[in-house]
Amino acid sequence: MYDAIIDALRRGASAEAAAAARALIESQPQDAQAQRLLSAALRQAGDRDAAMAAIDAAIALAPDEAALHLERAGLLLDGRQLDEAQAALARTTGLDPNQFPAYILQAQLATGRGDYEQAERLVKTAARIAPDHPQVAAVEGSLALRQGDPDRALAVLSKASGQYPDEPILRHALGFAYVAKGHLAFAEQAFRKLLEQQPGNPLRAMIADLVRRQGRPGEAADELRPLLDDPSATPALRRLIGEFELEAGRDEAARELLREALLGQPTDPRTLRAVSEAWRRTGQSDEARATLEPLLEQHPGQPELWYARLLFEPFASDEAAGVVERWLAAMPDFVPALEARATIHQQKGELAEADAIALRITELRPGHASAEMRVIDGLMRTEPDAAVERVESLLARATDDNIKRMLRQVLGRTFDAAGQPDAAAATWAELHAEAVPQRLPLPAQTARLPSLPDIGPRPEQAPGTAFLWGAPGSLVERVALTLDNARMPLLADRLGANPPGDPIQRYGTAEALVDGSLDPHFLVRQWRATHAARGVKDGRIIDWLLWWDNALLLALRPHLPEGRLLVALRDPRDMLLDWLAFGGPVPFALPSPEAAAQWMARALGQVAQLHQDALFPHAIIRLDEIANDPAAIARATGEALSVELPSLPHAPQGPDRFPAGHWRTYAEPLAEAFTTLSPVAHRLGYPLA
Structure with missing residues (x-):
């Protein structure tokens, strides 16, 4: 779209570049890049004033684009x-x-x-x-x-x-x-x-963005508000101020501005995302529908408008299906619309219809990942041997190593569906063994605890404090998703790119507590010291841990008696199988099923001891029979916290997990690993066999 203009600029053909840029602006008047290129052409031709007008027009369309301000600075040099x-x-x-x-x-x-x-x-x-x-x-x-x-x-x-x-x-x-x-x-x-x-409006927009980036979005909005008195105020300016208002929590003010911005540039994805969030926060679903419907009549071929429209119908409802049918009528065979229709069919239990649409998508776009997976899932239900063949065919054609690894993991699932547990277990074990160098080492566990200190008195009016942990395969991530959906104070940053730097995050902490090289009170003080940086404002926190060791009780019992531990749990043998087949939220290394079983037996043995001896306030959330039931997970998690939690609006992402007791299908290929886990499974209340 811009190539002809850029080529003319490089050749020094400024008149040609300016003509091409003006033609593009005529067809796309909201295109800031086109205005920028026109400015460059006019500048090259020596028309500094016109170039400045063009770059100012670009900044009006994208007032927070730093590169445009930098080019304006260059123009200021010229005279x-x-x-x-x-x-x-x-x-x-x-x-x-x-x-x-x-x-x-x-x-x-x-x-x-x-x-x-x-x-x-x-x-x-x-x-x-x-x-x-x-x-x-x-x-x-x-x-x-x-x-x-x-x-x-x-x-x-x-x-x-x-x-x-x-x-x-x-x-x-x-x-x-x-x-x-x-x-x-x-x-x-x-x-x-x-x-x-x-004095000038473009510079004021830059200042406002800097104010916002320093954590003062309300001041940033106030900085720009006077510019709206100018009749030439652009939709992009209204969008920018509306975004600042949203960030400041001034949702009603944001909604008004963003709706006006949308009417001025109805196909801008950024504006649509912002105004949709404003409508959601203010509960203005009726206004959203009333605003979007006329825009859809004017722009029926704009996917972003259809995406936004779908947000304001109940998930997988008849109303949502009606919107998708209109979308398909306007954009036949448009893959995202087909995907939306397939999802609605699947949520309604109309699996054959969903599978047929997925197959159609693979015909329109061969190799489409989610559609291929839906087709494979359908074949696993109806023709598992054909599912194996389809995955093997995809593997033979794949060239990307990451895609190959993903397909091999799926191949194991198709072997499982086809009644070939030996092949499935071998496929998964091989994948994990190959990935060991790229994974985190399994945390060491302490062998024995010294005498534990007494639990201290609970402080009056102590804020709610809890820790969440589950070993790989426990599906602790579904508990976390439920807590997050309920807007509970869950912190998952220990699993992300910027984890807190407290001792609870570090390997070796458990051993240091046992041998006395780490002061227990210091650990809790350091943990509290990270709260401000982690966004904890009132002391309420549910801290999702990477690892658990009962050695932490040396610090928690005397110095955090108001705390509570939530443990997600399933039959340990099902957990090991799930870890093999699906991985886990923390990328721990799994050198072999036997080595993983030994580590898991030690980790869960500590949970069994904590539970049997009531070493610390805790709740075990058993997910064996409810792993694929969001409402039941919400009830169980709410009971653990003595609160009522809403369930997720639809099933968690990812495939359904194997049913409870599926480990018995793998009794032969994983016999040694299951023998290691059976004693701790029995301690935790599961049958030996």
Whole structure:
């Protein structure tokens, strides 16, 4: 879409580029990139004022797009002239001072199109003419930013700003350098000083975004609100302010603005997402339907509008089915619409109809992952041998290693459905053994505990504090999903990319508590110290743990007596089978079924001891018979916490798990592992065989 314009710019055909950009803008008036390219073409042609108008139009359409503000800063460089001393300096070097602005402009254009080597050559030439000119430093700093070197940019621009403290060009570039380094408060200060010198709406939008990124979304919205008095205020500006209002929790104000923004640009996905969230928060489903229906009549081929419309009908209801039928009438054989129809059939138990649609999707789009899985699931119910053949056929054609691994895991499930447990167990065990180097080592468990301290007195009016844990295969993730759906204070960050740095997160903590090298009171203090950074405001927390060891009771009994442990549990042999077949929420290594069984026996042995001896307030949530029943999981979890929890609106993601007792099908191929687990299973209340 933009290639012809970019090609013309590279050839220096500015008139051709401008004509192509104007044609694109005429067909897509809300396209900020088209306005940006028009600005570049006009700038290349020497029409600075028109170029500035075009870049301002781009910023109006995308006011929080930093790259547009950076290009506007480049335009501000263009009109500046050398003073007499610089001109004299240039003459002494034998160079034409009149070429300086041209070198600067060409360097900026080269930077904008990513030709950094050319930009460096040009700015070096400009620097020979006037080495201390602020434009040189501004371009050098901007070039360093584009090349991913914010430290160098900040050094160059800070030094130049010290020489020219009131130079707006440098202050502009310095603000972006601060942003790149994450120094948002300094960036805000730089841009505010620049705004005092050069009042303008584009700069105010940048400041508002910086305020929002510092955690003050309400102030950011207030910063921009006065701009709405301008009759030329764009839908993008309304969307931006509405997003800030949403983030600040001012939902009614957000809804009004975002609805107006949607009417101005009804096919913008970002606006649709934001206004849909505002409608959801304010309970305005009727307004959502009334607003979206006329837009669908005007734009029946826009998938984003159909997605939004579906949000405001009960999941898998007749009303939702009616919306999907209209969607398919407007966009026949559109795969996402077919997927939505198949999902509704499946939720209603109309499995044959869902399977037929999935097969149609694979014909329209061969290799479509979710449709292929639905087809395979259908074959496992009706023709399991054919399911094996289909997966083997997909495996033979797959070239991506990740897809191959996924298909081999599915192949094991098809072997299970076809009554081949030996082949299934061998397939899964081989996959896990291959993945050991990429997985987390299994946490070590303490062999024995010293004498436990007494449980301390429960503090009055202590906030609700709980820990959640389940070994792999327990389906603890479904308990967590239920808690999250109920807006309970669940924290799952220990499983993510930015876990807390407290001792409970670290391997070796249990052993350190037992041998005395870690002070129990210190552990609890460190745990509490992470709460603010984790978003805990009132002390209420359900902390999902990576591991459990009864050694933690050395700290929890005396120093956190108000705590409670929730343990998700199934028959340990079913848990091992589930771990093999489906993996777990924490990517622990599974070297072999036998090694995994030994580790699980030790871990669950500690749970059995905790339960039998009542070592700490706890509840065991048994999921054996309710693993695939969201309402039952909600009831069991609510009973464990003495609260009433709503069930999930539909089944958790992922395939249904094997029924309770399915481990017996694998009694022969996993005999050694099950022999290891049977004693602890019996201690936990399950039959020996």
